[in-house]
Amino acid sequence: MSHQEIILRDGTCARLSGAGPALILLHGVGLNQNIWAEQVKAFSPIRQIITYDLLGHGRSAAVPDNAALGDWVHQLEKVVEELKLERFSLVGFSFGGLIAQGFAAKHSDRIEKLVLMSTVYDRSEAQRVSVLSRLEVVKREGPRATIPAALSRWFSPRFAESHPDVMNCYEVMLHGNDATSFFAAYTCFATVDQDLVGVLAKFNRPTLIMTGELDTGSTPDMARKLAGMILGAEYSIIAGGRHLMPVEMPDEVNSVLRRFLEGERP
Numbered sequence: 001m002s003h004q005e006i007i008l009r010d011g012t013c014a015r016l017s018g019a020g021p022a023l024i025l026l027h028g029v030g031l032n033q034n035i036w037a038e039q040v041k042a043f044s045p046i047r048q049i050i051t052y053d054l055l056g057h058g059r060s061a062a063v064p065d066n067a068a069l070g071d072w073v074h075q076l077e078k079v080v081e082e083l084k085l086e087r088f089s090l091v092g093f094s095f096g097g098l099i100a101q102g103f104a105a106k107h108s109d110r111i112e113k114l115v116l117m118s119t120v121y122d123r124s125e126a127q128r129v130s131v132l133s134r135l136e137v138v139k140r141e142g143p144r145a146t147i148p149a150a151l152s153r154w155f156s157p158r159f160a161e162s163h164p165d166v167m168n169c170y171e172v173m174l175h176g177n178d179a180t181s182f183f184a185a186y187t188c189f190a191t192v193d194q195d196l197v198g199v200l201a202k203f204n205r206p207t208l209i210m211t212g213e214l215d216t217g218s219t220p221d222m223a224r225k226l227a228g229m230i231l232g233a234e235y236s237i238i239a240g241g242r243h244l245m246p247v248e249m250p251d252e253v254n255s256v257l258r259r260f261l262e263g264e265r266p
Contacts, residue, residue: 239252
């Protein structure tokens, strides 16, 4: 699978694959654009796939510890501007889903279809206490202290046992994060969902909300609530899915995406 890797003017590391209608994929906190390998493989024959490392991740520029969601939204705006994209479909995973919401609220006219995947929405008090406790661990001990617990939330035990190479890859990826940038991104991820409640109430583009049945952070209840807030939105719950579904369950994820994006049956 060939792709073109470019460094944009703001320091963003991006990859372009395939040809056709544009599709941008946004990853989550602590990860990088490599999480989309199976989606790029599946969709690049029919679309131009654009992935990039979020600020503070992978090979993109770092961010200060006081970075806000608007910094990542602005990064997406710069990607769209520099690549001269008029309209495109947008998929945001986890933290990427929060960024996608921030962009969609400002630029609904640029979006063909929107997918919010494994995205938190309006956390309960107990859920907020849980994520803020993890944030405190990051602040006190650094991002590496959260790696074992993160991997156990993201992947099923069966997948972890049968794919040690993949687990090692993600452990190495997480160990490579810049501490300051990770803390900034995780702070935003842990706190900004309240600010986004209702932000897409007037959004009028086709929207899909999807998450895993067993995702304890971005729960099915959140997906249903988020879909209910957006006029005409649909939702899909992947049976047996945990958080990193694009990696662990690519066939199931790609089937749902294909149906929604291309109008095909699963």
